[in-house]
Amino acid sequence: MKAAISGLNQLPLACAGSADASQIKEQVEQASTAADAAEQQARTAIDAGDVVAAVAAVDDLARLDRFRTILPSLRAQIASIPATKAPVLGTEQAASASEPAPAIAAQPPTILRPAPQPVQPVAPAFNGQATAAREFLNDAQTALEQSRFDAAKTYIDSARRMDPNNPRIDALARVVRDRERQVLQDETTIK
Structure with missing residues (x-):
């Protein structure tokens, strides 16, 4: 999550100031806030010894930010909660617990899970x-269709600087080169 925010902060000013970038940044910040809340819920549940609530909170945290470095530690803490640890009883419950229990079959204690908190939807991963780079490639495609080969090459170079591992870049560069060569051959052929 922090890497996404850092990446958004490193965008060129022309991109960072766009409405889309602002909206995406807001969504990432909302998801980060929700992940922080889920982490806090997990810690609270672990401290209380509530395995069910702790597991649910850690699952929520993993769904919101699967790269959060604290996840393995939280899972280890949950695994170390003793199975016999009982929730803390209030004064009224403690008084009634001291009375002899009626003779009925022993039932496992029920653990109530807190009501789920509303969570903002997570924005899809944003790079x-x-x-x-995708937008530069679309511009290059448009320039190619208009036979503006120099502009298409410039857009492709810009896309390569943004995303050097994009396989579409090399494919489009070959198409531009071949198309330019074909146009030059057609123009220089004596008819």
């Missing part, structure tokens, strides 16, 4: 540089 600003890949998105910018």
Whole structure:
């Protein structure tokens, strides 16, 4: 989550100031806040010895931010909660617990899970540089269709700087090169 925010902060000013970038940044920040809340719920449940609530909170945290470095530690803490640890009883419950229990079959204690808190939907993973590269490639495609080969090559170079591992870049560069060569051959052929 922090890497996504850092990536958004590193966008060029022209991209960072766009409405889309602001909206995505807001969504990432909301998801980060929700993940922080889930982490706090997990810690509270672990401290209380509530395995069910702790597992649910850690699952929520993993869904919100699967790269959160604290996840393995929280899971280990949950695994170390003793199975016999009982929830703390209030004064009224403690008084009634001291009375002899009626003779009925022993039932396992029920553990109530707290009501789920509303969580903001998580924005899909966002890679600003890949998105910018995709837009440069779309511009290159448009320039190619208009036979503006120099512009298409410039857009492809920009896309390569943004996302050098994108396989579409090399494919489009070959198409531009072949198309330019074909146009030059057609123009220089004596008819």
